[in-house]
Amino acid sequence: MASTETTPVQDAGSVEAGLDALETTATGRPPLRQTFVNKILPPITAVAVVLVAWYVLYPVVDDPTKLPSPGAVAGAFQDAWLKGDLVGYIWTSVSRGLLGFVFALLIGTPLGLVVARVKFVRAAIGPILSGLQSLPSVAWVPPAVIWLGLNNSMMYAVILLGAVPSIANGLVSGVDQVPPLFLRAGRTLGATGVRGIWHVTLPAALPGYVAGLKQGWAFSWRSLMAAEIIASFPDLGVGLGQLLENARTASDMAMVFEAILLILFVGIAIDLLIFSPLERWVLRSRGLLVKG
Amino acid sequence: MATTLAEADETVDFAARLEHVSKSFTGPGGQQLVLDDISIDVAPGEFVTLLGASGCGKSTLLNLVAGLDRPTAGSITTDGRPALMFQEHALFPWLTAGKNIELALKLRGVPKPLRRDKAEELLELVRLKGAYGKRVHELSGGMRQRVAMARALAQESNLLLMDEPFAALDAITRDVLHDELTRIWAETGVSVLFVTHNVREAVRLAQRVVLLSSRPGRIAREWEVDIPQPRRIEDAPVAELSLEITEVLRGEIRRHGQH
Numbered sequence: 001m002a003s004t005e006t007t008p009v010q011d012a013g014s015v016e017a018g019l020d021a022l023e024t025t026a027t028g029r030p031p032l033r034q035t036f037v038n039k040i041l042p043p044i045t046a047v048a049v050v051l052v053a054w055y056v057l058y059p060v061v062d063d064p065t066k067l068p069s070p071g072a073v074a075g076a077f078q079d080a081w082l083k084g085d086l087v088g089y090i091w092t093s094v095s096r097g098l099l100g101f102v103f104a105l106l107i108g109t110p111l112g113l114v115v116a117r118v119k120f121v122r123a124a125i126g127p128i129l130s131g132l133q134s135l136p137s138v139a140w141v142p143p144a145v146i147w148l149g150l151n152n153s154m155m156y157a158v159i160l161l162g163a164v165p166s167i168a169n170g171l172v173s174g175v176d177q178v179p180p181l182f183l184r185a186g187r188t189l190g191a192t193g194v195r196g197i198w199h200v201t202l203p204a205a206l207p208g209y210v211a212g213l214k215q216g217w218a219f220s221w222r223s224l225m226a227a228e229i230i231a232s233f234p235d236l237g238v239g240l241g242q243l244l245e246n247a248r249t250a251s252d253m254a255m256v257f258e259a260i261l262l263i264l265f266v267g268i269a270i271d272l273l274i275f276s277p278l279e280r281w282v283l284r285s286r287g288l289l290v291k292g
Numbered sequence: 293m294a295t296t297l298a299e300a301d302e303t304v305d306f307a308a309r310l311e312h313v314s315k316s317f318t319g320p321g322g323q324q325l326v327l328d329d330i331s332i333d334v335a336p337g338e339f340v341t342l343l344g345a346s347g348c349g350k351s352t353l354l355n356l357v358a359g360l361d362r363p364t365a366g367s368i369t370t371d372g373r374p375a376l377m378f379q380e381h382a383l384f385p386w387l388t389a390g391k392n393i394e395l396a397l398k399l400r401g402v403p404k405p406l407r408r409d410k411a412e413e414l415l416e417l418v419r420l421k422g423a424y425g426k427r428v429h430e431l432s433g434g435m436r437q438r439v440a441m442a443r444a445l446a447q448e449s450n451l452l453l454m455d456e457p458f459a460a461l462d463a464i465t466r467d468v469l470h471d472e473l474t475r476i477w478a479e480t481g482v483s484v485l486f487v488t489h490n491v492r493e494a495v496r497l498a499q500r501v502v503l504l505s506s507r508p509g510r511i512a513r514e515w516e517v518d519i520p521q522p523r524r525i526e527d528a529p530v531a532e533l534s535l536e537i538t539e540v541l542r543g544e545i546r547r548h549g550q551h
Contacts, residue, residue, distance in 0.1 A: 287430070
């Protein structure tokens with residue numbers, strides 16, 4: 001009789017340990033070779049295809065004022081590098097872009113929080129804030145020049161008008177998407193009022209906020225390029241937008257290509273170095289991003 | 293008309309007292325009565341299950357006791373602020389298992405140096421030693437509910453409200469968690485008000501089963517369960533009482549199909 005008797009409590013512990021082990025799967029880093037095949041090879045292939053197409057098309061078009069040869073564009077890069085101007089062009093624009101973005105962050109975040117939480121403000125400016133996202137920021141350049149003149153403040157004003165709505169809207173949608181269950185759980189734990197916002201609402205809204213930041217950066221960069229192209233002025237220092245505009249005035253198609261490629265690369269690089277890792281970290285730590 | 297907490301210096305002989313509690317919501321067809329004249333006392337250290345079919349207002353009742361909503365009539369008094377566990381684990385995915393528990397401690401005012409040890413202790417209580425740094429998504433369903441239980445216990449409330457906490461788990465895990473809950477209840481001496489629609493679960497766990505009728509929710513009948521713990525859900529006395537309660541429950545449900 002004694003042998004068939006079970007003690008449920010001790011039994012539960014060992015069964016539980018077994019269940020836990022069965023239901024947890026170990027996840028490790030994928031091997032380097034797999035990362036190369038899945039992540040690095042595809043973009044390299046895409047770039048190679050574009051280059052090949054370019055080499056094929058160049059003799060067909062046969063007009064260097066319309067389509068410069070890949071070699072000529074490489075030459076333009078080389079010239080700028082040897083003269084020591086290349087880093088200067090990039091830095092002028094990147095420093096403006098990032099500083100403008102930081103201002104946009106400082107204004108957009110509290111604005112987004114107020115719109116998300118205060119019904120009156122939301123009804124008043126919520127639709128305008130969303131609408132502003134579809135207004136091309138280049139439209140702000142003429143008034144900004146008239147108000148502020150041809151100087152750096154005008155560039156920052158255009159960046160702000162482009163990026164603040166994105167950042168604020170990202171935070172608003174982040175707050176809107178917080179599951180009500182989290183808010184209820186927070187309240188039963190005693191997180192009410194400001195403590196509720198700080199401990200529950202804001203961290204829960206982080207994925208939407210980061211998506212807004214990412215878009216805010218893209219808008220900052222675009223706005224800045226628009227401002228630099230339209231309002232180029234020698235005293236402002238040559239950024240990538242001015243480089244493009246100078247190349248157009250000089251009818252130097254290789255330099256036009258150089259400027260466009262630089263604008264594209266910088267935009268991608270900032271996203272790859274700052275915003276994508278930030279987004280991946282936020283999503284992965286919440287189990288919202290499946291590896292592979 | 294309100295949910296009140298008993299005064300700190302007042303000695304109370306209950307963990308929760310519900311007196312003539314009614315709740316109605318304004319719906320499309322006018323006022324709809326969801327709970328009608330519910331009076332329940334939960335004694336300190338007592339384990340009570342609220343049992344009922346759909347539409348009996350079990351979850352509404354728990355929300356009222358938790359202070360998340362106010363009754364339309366009657367009064368609810370609890371000994372301190374109750375802790376609440378949901379059907380979904382409701383753990384915060386931006387925090388690790390340990391930090392989820394520490395947040396509960398922090399919001400209760402436990403000083404920082406004590407939190408880590410206290411959290412580890414609670415994890416050990418739910419047999420999840422070593423899960424402190426685990427992210428919520430790295431845990432299985434049963435482990436998540438145990439962390440949620442540890443977080444609820446971190447509130448050191450005298451009353452633990454549970455809203456079908458095991459309903460979404462598989463049968464094997466649920467069975468194990470019944471054993472765990474019984475053990476933790478005995479170890480901590482916390483009072484439990486447990487809502488379920490599973491008759492056997494109600495009988496397996498409780499000292500007292502309160503059956504609610506549906507639409508509106510009224511107390512239909514109560515049973516004292518004097519089967520000694522530890523019980524198993526397969527035990528003959530559990531099955532026997534479950535059968536009796538199921539018959540009454542079915543009778544209650546049948547009435548709704550007759551008009």
